[in-house]
Amino acid sequence: MxxxxxxxxxxxxxxxxxxxxxxxxxxxxxxxxxxxxxxxxxxxxxxxxxxxxxxxxxxxxxxxxxxxxxxxxxxxxxxxxxxxxxxxxxxxxxxxxxxxxxxxxxxxxxxxxxxxxxxxxxxxxxxxxxxxxxxxxxxxxxxxxxxxxxxxxSDLAELNSKYSLILYRWLSMNYSQYEHYSNKGGRRAEQVESYRNPSISVKELRIMTDTVNEYQRFTNFTKKILDIPLKEINDNTTFKVSYEKVKKGRSIDSIVFHIEKKRCADDNSYKLEDKTYQEAKAQKEESEKDLVFKAMESKYTKLLIENFLLSPYEMTDTALMAGLQKNVYPKYDELKTLRGLEGVKKHLSYVREKQEPYSKGNIAKYLKKAIEQYLPTVKRQDIENE
The missing domain is CATH 1.10.10.10 (Winged helix-like DNA-binding domain superfamily/Winged helix DNA-binding domain)
Incomplete structure (x- = not known):
């Protein structure tokens, strides 16, 4: 038997x-x-x-x-x-x-x-x-x-190449860490973003995909290991992924991926945690509401509107407002401590003058980058003056 x-x-x-x-x-x-x-x-x-x-x-x-x-x-x-x-x-x-x-x-x-x-x-x-x-x-x-x-x-069922499966699993691993630390904390903002924009050396990617001795011409490697698999992943899974090549000298040293999650009724990528997915989701939504409320009440929101960096229409975007309160306004607090509120106003006036057209697509990211580049200069000037 x-x-x-x-x-x-x-x-x-x-x-x-x-x-x-x-x-x-x-x-x-x-x-x-x-x-x-x-x-x-x-x-x-x-x-x-x-x-x-x-x-x-x-x-x-x-x-x-x-x-x-x-x-x-x-x-x-x-x-x-x-x-x-x-x-x-x-x-x-x-x-x-x-x-x-x-x-x-x-x-x-x-x-x-x-x-x-x-x-x-x-x-x-x-x-x-x-x-x-x-x-x-x-x-x-x-x-x-x-x-x-x-x-x-269900995502894996739609993938029909070995390299698509390997890349999807690796991208899912990184994005899961991004979601985890976004909700739970425990990592700096830069570290959290690095999970959504993970980098891997070409050498490591070749080892992981078992192509150390294959596709020696980089154009063939790019097509077989990146372009074709990512198109399949974008067409058939909950992820939308792009990538960029990073050079070291004259050769391509590493690949940086940019992962986005498609909006869908059922989120299939959550991780097993000590709390249920529904509880984590509710906690995240409640936290976002608090951030949005604080952003609406913030003096910095008023300054952004006065400098035409934020419109009343954009204030209806809860994700944008939560992002400003979480990632941008704390930096403005640092500048205010160093230069006072007038220092923040001067900074925003300068940002408005130098604003690039592309920034309107993601104003929170643009403002965050601007203040992160400016703060070290202010701190360095204070040290020199001392």
């Missing part, structure tokens, strides 16, 4: 079609930044299996159960050859696929190679597929007290 036939009913964790859009994949960040030595199909199959793990109640014997019907739906396979293709994908995953994980250890690094799913069982007369994770991969899937990321399985 097979293992599937012998399993107990209360141990089943079978994915159903109507649950597919609600499923989340939760992984340790070390796994996300590891080298995935596998093609897109084994990687997607691994992510699908991970989505079946309940981190509150880890599966017994490291085993989950999937439905072949839902596997085919996830991969959008409907042809007559789907069973043989499924068999080939499983065999390839077990023979070739592994994660190469790099972790800090003592004075250097420890390198770990893990075959994530060594055992798969199914029959030709049953709809269920048994998938058993290796004991070594399980800690990266259930010990999630910190440094982990959760993303939507």
């Amino acid at each position: 097979s293992i599937i036939a012998e399993k107990q009913e209360n141990q089943k964790q079978v994915l159903t079609l109507n649950e597919l859009s609600k499923r989340k994949v939760v992984e340790h960040n070390s796994l996300i930044t590891s080298i995935a030595k596998m093609d897109k199909t084994p990687l997607k199959m691994f992510e699908l299996a991970v989505s079946c793990i309940n981190t509150e109640e880890p599966p017994k014997d490291n085993t989950v159960y999937l439905s072949k019907r839902d596997l085919f739906a996830f991969f959008k396979v409907s042809d007559n050859d789907k069973h043989s293709r499924f068999k080939e994908a499983v065999e390839k995953m077990q023979k070739q696929a592994f994660f190469q994980i790099k972790e800090e250890a003592g004075k250097g690094f420890k390198f770990i190679n893990i075959v994530p799913i060594p055992y798969v069982e199914w029959t030709d007369y049953n709809d269920e597929v048994l998938i058993r994770f290796s004991p070594e991969i399980i800690p990266y899937l259930i010990n999630l007290k910190k440094n982990f990321t959760q993303h939507a399985l």
Whole structure:
């Protein structure tokens, strides 16, 4: 009798079609930044299996159960050859696929190679597929007290290249940290923004995508690893991502990504926290209301209007007003301490004279940049005068 036939009913964790859009994949960040030595199909199959793990109640014997019907739906396979293709994908995953994980250890690094799913069982007369994770991969899937990321399985289902999947997981990891520290605090504003605009060296990107010896011409690398995957991510997921190349000398040294979240009814990227998503969202909304109220009452808002840097219409934008109160007005307080209110007025008058047309698209960011560039000059002048 097979293992599937012998399993107990209360141990089943079978994915159903109507649950597919609600499923989340939760992984340790070390796994996300590891080298995935596998093609897109084994990687997607691994992510699908991970989505079946309940981190509150880890599966017994490291085993989950999937439905072949839902596997085919996830991969959008409907042809007559789907069973043989499924068999080939499983065999390839077990023979070739592994994660190469790099972790800090003592004075250097420890390198770990893990075959994530060594055992798969199914029959030709049953709809269920048994998938058993290796004991070594399980800690990266259930010990999630910190440094982990959760993303939507429905996003992964729409990605059809290995590089799209790898980039999406890495971008999701960074954006999750941006959302976490935006809500919880604990990082400087510059650090928080760096999670939404993460940077990675070309060398690290090649290692992560397993392309150290591929696409040696940088134009080919850019097309295969950045342009095509990002178009797929932008078209099919909740993210909108752009990037820019950073030079060091004559060569491209690193890539900076800019991540935005598309507005949607259901936010699928929230992280597992000690509070529920709804509580965190309510807390964020309440905090934003307080910021908006303070901004409306602030003397700096009046000065911005007097200098035509802010319009009454823009004051209806709650996100803009909250951003001013949180990121700009504290800087004006610093300037006021150093130069008095007249110093703030002179600064805003100067900013108005030098204002560039592009700034109107994001006035809060423009004002923040202007005051951050001006404050060090004021402080330096005070030191020189002393």
